[in-house]
Amino acid sequence: MRHNFSISFYLKRSTPRKSGEYPIMLRITINKEVADTSLKTLILPEYWDNQKKRVIKTAPDAHNINAYLDDVNTTLHYYYKQELLNARHITANLLKQRFLLIGVAPPSLLELFMKQMEDAHKLVSANKISTSHHNKHQLVYRRLCEFCKKSGISDMALDQFNRQTIYELEIFFRTDCNLSVNSTAKMLEFIRKGILWAYQCGLIFTNPFATYRIKKEDTQVQFLNKQEISRIIKKQLDIPRLDFVRDSFIFSCFTGISYADMCKLTKDQIVSDPVKGNGYIYLYRTKTNHPAFIPILPQSQEILDKYINQTPSGKIFHMLSNQKTNAYLKELADICGIKKKLTYHVARHSFAVTVCLENGIPIETLSKILGHTNLRVTQSYARITYAKVMNDMQVLKNRLEY
Numbered sequence: 368m369r370h371n372f373s374i375s376f377y378l379k380r381s382t383p384r385k386s387g388e389y390p391i392m393l394r395i396t397i398n399k400e401v402a403d404t405s406l407k408t409l410i411l412p413e414y415w416d417n418q419k420k421r422v423i424k425t426a427p428d429a430h431n432i433n434a435y436l437d438d439v440n441t442t443l444h445y446y447y448k449q450e451l452l453n454a455r456h457i458t459a460n461l462l463k464q465r466f467l468l469i470g471v472a473p474p475s476l477l478e479l480f481m482k483q484m485e486d487a488h489k490l491v492s493a494n495k496i497s498t499s500h501h502n503k504h505q506l507v508y509r510r511l512c513e514f515c516k517k518s519g520i521s522d523m524a525l526d527q528f529n530r531q532t533i534y535e536l537e538i539f540f541r542t543d544c545n546l547s548v549n550s551t552a553k554m555l556e557f558i559r560k561g562i563l564w565a566y567q568c569g570l571i572f573t574n575p576f577a578t579y580r581i582k583k584e585d586t587q588v589q590f591l592n593k594q595e596i597s598r599i600i601k602k603q604l605d606i607p608r609l610d611f612v613r614d615s616f617i618f619s620c621f622t623g624i625s626y627a628d629m630c631k632l633t634k635d636q637i638v639s640d641p642v643k644g645n646g647y648i649y650l651y652r653t654k655t656n657h658p659a660f661i662p663i664l665p666q667s668q669e670i671l672d673k674y675i676n677q678t679p680s681g682k683i684f685h686m687l688s689n690q691k692t693n694a695y696l697k698e699l700a701d702i703c704g705i706k707k708k709l710t711y712h713v714a715r716h717s718f719a720v721t722v723c724l725e726n727g728i729p730i731e732t733l734s735k736i737l738g739h740t741n742l743r744v745t746q747s748y749a750r751i752t753y754a755k756v757m758n759d760m761q762v763l764k765n766r767l768e769y
Contacts, residue, residue: 372397372447374440376420379405387411391432391468393439395459403461404467406439408432442466449571450478457572464569473570474525480508484560499654507557509750514539524603525565529575535575536584552583588747590716594723595705596620602703608687609702612695614670615684619714621722621736626711627653630686633676637663637681637683652738655769659738664722719745 372394378389388409412428421436422429439490445623446465450457484504491501514536515522523532533555540551559576566574566591591599598615604610615629628650639646646668648661663671671683678685686692696709707713715737724732734745 368506371399374443375654376406376436377417378410378415380412384409389415391415393463395443395460395462395466397457397459400459400656402463402597404463406435408435429463437628439440456577461566461572464567465572473525473565476525476528477508477511477526479570480504480511480558480561481563484508484563484707494656496500497655503557507554507561509538510544510554511541511558525571526564526573527572528562529573530579533575533579538658541705546583548582548626554582555581571612583729588720589707589713590720591620591689591705591707591713593721596717596721599699599703599705604702609695609699612671612687612692613699615686615692616696616699616709616711616714618667618670619711620717621646621664622661623715623718623723624648624650624659624661625652625654625715626686626689626692628659629711632683633681634683635681637675650738655738655740657738657740659736 375394375396377392377394378388379392381398383389388411391406391408391410393404393406410422410426414422414429416423424430430575442668443462443466446462447457450462484501484507487496487501487504489492490496517539536558537551537555540554541548543715546554557579562571562576563574565571580647596617599613602613604613618624619626619629631653632648632650636648636650638644638649639669646663648663649658650661651658674683683758687695692709699705700707719733719737723736724730728736730745731742734742737745740747
């Protein structure tokens with residue numbers, strides 16, 4: 368593909384200084400895309416030759432300024448030709464970023480992700496992102512450190528991070544870290560965003576992820592059906608710890624609240640509606656910091672009434688550790704004859720599919736209840752169940768009767 372490439376200089380006459388001087392600007396044009404930046408050099412307008420795009424010879428320091436402009440022109444042409452020779456995609460903005468970084472050492476791979484981890488820490492401290500998002504930054508950085516150590520290096524230059532590196536990372540996550548295909552995909556996706564940021568800032572001229580396909584597997588959303596939920600509710604339990612775990616799990620089944628949000632749920636988040644005689648839970652999700660509006664159903668109200676005044680801290684539930692909770696949920700599943708693995712993810716999915724979608728709740732309403740950032744996230748829950756298919760077909764049969 369033939370490129371139209373040019374470098375020019377001009378005075379920015381819209382921003383005169385008190386001295387009457389104007390800044391000299393650099394303009395890069397590639398295929399009609401234009402990128403401008405200041406060269407941090409000021410001159411009086413009468414010393415500028417608008418035709419030659421240079422300072423006139425009689426101007427103070429004319430020789431040095433014109434020599435600098437010539438150097439800028441030569442350097443940018445060199446960078447441009449290098450990218451063409453390497454068959455890399457080049458834009459005016461990328462070339463501008465490369466120019467601005469002249470003399471600035473780009474960060475290494477680990478330095479880049481350490482900086483992003485530190486930025487995430489600042490954002491979570493300011494309540495701008497969730498704790499779980501910050502934890503992902505920490506995990507990614509730790510995994511990259513482990514990868515470099517296994518590769519026999521202490522770090523890696525960003526321009527050495529290529530398609531082969533991504534492939535080796537994928538193998539490392541699958542084998543050494545024992546991650547599933549989809550967990551590996553999540554790790555690579557997080558790294559891809561970091562590398563894309565470096566590419567957009569001009570720290571690297573090539574995005575190695577541009578042509579790399581991150582593999583994913585379709586997964587079936589696990590949820591409990593109506594009979595399984597009922598079996599857990601009706602089971603007589605004489606062990607207090609299992610009774611509590613059952614109540615908190617069922618509460619999640621009828622509210623869709625995640626384990627992390629259950630741990631933080633307080634009385635202040637329970638809102639009563641005296642006019643309509645019912646209430647709702649209003650909270651900001653730990654995972655996304657996005658609001659969720661959750662009407663309180665009779666099943667969840669019954670559990671609320673049981674626990675709402677049991678803890679002096681104001682929290683509704685005195686939640687056990689995640690590890691203990693999962694162990695007790697496994698025990699509960701065995702006692703109730705449930706073959707599926709019980710987790711709070713399963714409870715949230717059960718609320719979405721069995722409690723809401725199978726009872727005709729529109730997906731837009733469900734998205735608001737679950738606190739999703741967009742409707743596409745909710746659609747992943749909307750797996751068409753056997754019961755819904757049969758119900759919909761029954762409606763169709765009734766309509767087709769003549």
